[in-house]
Amino acid sequence: MPSPSTKKDPYLPSKIYLYSSLFWLALGMIYGLILSLKFLWPNFLAFGPFQVFFQYGRIRPVHTNLVLFGWLTMANIGALFYVIPKLCRNQLSFEKIAAGTGIVWNIIVLAGTVALTMGFTTTTEYAEWPLWIDVLVILGMAAVALVCFATIATRKEKQLYVSLWYFMGSLIWLIGLYIIGNLPYKLLSGVPQFLIFWFYGHNVIGLWFTTVGVGLIYYLLPYLTRNPLYSHKLSLIGFWTIATFYVWNGPHHLQNGPIPLWLMKAGVIPSVLLIIPVWSVLANVFGTLKGKWHALSRNTPLKFLIVGAVFYLVTCLQGPFHSLQGPSSVIKFTDWVPGHAHLPLFGAFSFVAFSFMYVFLPKMLKTKLYSNKLMEWHFYLAVTGMFLFAFSTWSAGVLEGFAWIEGAQYGMQFVEMLISMRPFFAIRAVAGVAMLISSFVFIYNLAMTIIKANRNSQNEEISAG
Structure with a gap:
């Protein structure tokens, strides 16, 4: 009989991704705090020979790519490698390929971070990495998709649970989106180039982070509530409406911009229709919670999940509103936009990832979470930080937009407007501190859980020896 030390760990690929995501989360949040401080103190870290590496134009894309492709993408893939075998009832x-992709993905994120820090960038939102890194990303995602689809193809469970639909769609869509958004546009210019930019920029959120996040909600919610999913048909309606309508939303980012009027209006219709999948998700969430609302008071992972779902609702109510020409003319290019962008990425689907890791990482390690009290502190700090960030940026954005309409986009009026925004920027910085501390509490809690599990494993080996 093999000793515990030689036993094969079926969760190793998932652990590689989840452990790595914690490191990139820490680094990404540090960069985010630096960004928020630069709104109050533009010369922050701008001294000595290294000041060029900490200028806003370099650290901003480093922050977004670390959070998107370091933290949340790696957390998502780690979750896929755990959940898909569970739903398929197989291994x-x-x-080995799955574990290898985790190592390669870390190299990709590190290389992208170094490249952006050194000033090598395409200047495209969420696609700033150089071409050679883009090729590695596509190959890496193809390998991940191969692992996941092969697992599904050899499943022992005949029924495809709805989460698998979302996961399969996500894996296909991300590869196609990344190719379209990062490769062909370099051969284009002008308006077609901008359309490609926002086809990718909008849909990488909706057809990767959103769809994986919703799939995880549908897996976690029945598990945490011990209730069956309210409606499998309703969840499939949500999936197919996302697949049908989301891909057409890119033009609404160019409202009142240099694109044909018919294209602006064409971007509004599918944006409004996205209310359908959002309501299908929320109806399923609230229906599944029926009779179990009391569990929220003592189940912190469930709190993360439900608050994340509510943030998702707010995000997708704002989206159709933004797509209209009138509101867009006010809030475009203002601080409202980063406030909105943080809702799905930190507020909604990072909360889902937090919930998943709190529940299932200890199960992979065969131990209990280090501290439930720290988990509660993480929840309240993260929610507080998200609310402060959102309302400070939304308020600042509305005031900026109307001030610009009145002519404050030029000269001294512009400077006066910026000075008047300092209270909102201060609140934004406080929000950044709260979000950073919450992330470090999360990382510390899971790190101590991992250390405890390793000690227990070593003690078992000593006892067995």
Whole structure:
């Protein structure tokens, strides 16, 4: 009989991604705090020979790419490698390839971070990495998709639970989106180039982070509530409406911009229709919670999940509003936009990832979470930080937009407007501190859980020896 030290760990690929995501979360949030401080103190870290590496134009894309592709993408893939075998009732296929992609993905994120820090960028939102890194990303995602689809193809469970639909769609869509958004546009210019930019920029959120996040909600919610999913048909309606309508939303980012009027209006219709999948998700969430609302008072992972779902609702109510020409003329290019962008990425689907890791990482390690009290502190700090960030940026954005309409986009009026925004920027910085502390509490809690599990494993080996 093999000793515990030689036993194969079926969760190794998932652990590689989840552990790595914690490191990139810490680094990404540090960069985010630096950004928020630069709104109050533009010369922050701007001294000595290294000041060029900490200028806003470099650290901003470093922050977004670390959070998007370091933290949340790696957390999502780690979750896929755990959940898909559970739903298929089999083992993860090509485990060595799966583990290898985790190592390669870390190299990709590190290389992208170094490249952006050194000033090598395409200047495209969420696609700033150089071309050679883009090729590695596409190959890496193809390998991840191979592992996941092979696992699904060899499943022992005949029924495809709705989460698998969302996961399969996400894996297909991300590869196509990344190719379209990062490769062909370099051969284009002008308006077609901008359309490609925002086809990718909008849909990488909706057809990767959103769809994986919703799939995880549908897996976590029945598990945490011990209730069956309210409606499988309703969840499939949500999936197919996302697949049908989301891909057409890119033009609404160019409202009142240099694109044909018919294209601006064409971007409004699918944006409004996205209310359908959002309401299908929320109806399923509230229906599944029926009779179990009392569990929220003592189940912190469930709190993360439900608050994340509510943030998702707010995000997708704002989206149709933004797509209209009138509101867009006010809030475009203002601080409202980063406030809105943080809602799905930190407020909604990072909360889902937090919930998943709190519940299932201890199960992978066969131990209990280090501290439930720290988990509660993480929840309240993260929610407080998200609310402060959102309302400070939304308020500042509305005031900026109307001030610009009145002519404050030029000369001394512009400077006066910026000075008047300092209270909002201060609140934004406080929000950044709260979000950073919450993330470090989360990382510390899970790190101590991992250390405790390793000690227990070593003690078992000593006892067995």
